[in-house]
Amino acid sequence: MNSTVCDDQVIVPTRHRLTVQEYHRMGDAGIFSEVERIELVDGDLVDMAPIGSQHAYVVDLMTDMLVKQVPRKYLVRIQNPIQLGEFGEPEPDVAIVKKHNYRLQHPQASDILMLIEVAETSLEYDRATKLPFYARYGIPEVWIIDLNGKRGEVYRTPLMDEQRYQSLTVYSTGYIVPDGVPEVQVSIDGLWD
Numbered sequence: 001m002n003s004t005v006c007d008d009q010v011i012v013p014t015r016h017r018l019t020v021q022e023y024h025r026m027g028d029a030g031i032f033s034e035v036e037r038i039e040l041v042d043g044d045l046v047d048m049a050p051i052g053s054q055h056a057y058v059v060d061l062m063t064d065m066l067v068k069q070v071p072r073k074y075l076v077r078i079q080n081p082i083q084l085g086e087f088g089e090p091e092p093d094v095a096i097v098k099k100h101n102y103r104l105q106h107p108q109a110s111d112i113l114m115l116i117e118v119a120e121t122s123l124e125y126d127r128a129t130k131l132p133f134y135a136r137y138g139i140p141e142v143w144i145i146d147l148n149g150k151r152g153e154v155y156r157t158p159l160m161d162e163q164r165y166q167s168l169t170v171y172s173t174g175y176i177v178p179d180g181v182p183e184v185q186v187s188i189d190g191l192w193d
Contacts, residue, residue: 017043017087042133043087054147055120058191059093062116069184074113075099081106084137090130093118096181113180114141131155132163141179152176152188
């Protein structure tokens, strides 16, 4: 365990942040089982909750809406990893990214137009942990679909140094149109039908 000695000689343990490379080596070594749902956020291994039927259904609906509307110059990725810096490989529910060959490397921050997190039990975690992490890397737009509140929170204009978003718009009805992909309209009401 790493530690830091303070002026008064008290030893304070310091956090060891896993890198993406270490995370992959652990996976390659079989440390994680095939069924474990884990993501790397800011150097921490985070157990992801099992996907409930409501969560899965809304992700399916959004996938259907997005795949039909997103221009072919972009890709819609569902629950696949993205890489954010040296210490992050989260797995957002939906990512719209520039169309490239990601065979050798997951999309980076510069490839990402927007991310969507669907929250049934993870709302506070998504707001308090993932959202600031996404802002730090300049992800231009993040949606949190709050299943219990039946609303969409749309965060835009990342303030990277402050690790927050400047703009928040909440939708309970109507359509959400992403800034970076204005060809797309997602019916927030359609997610609850």
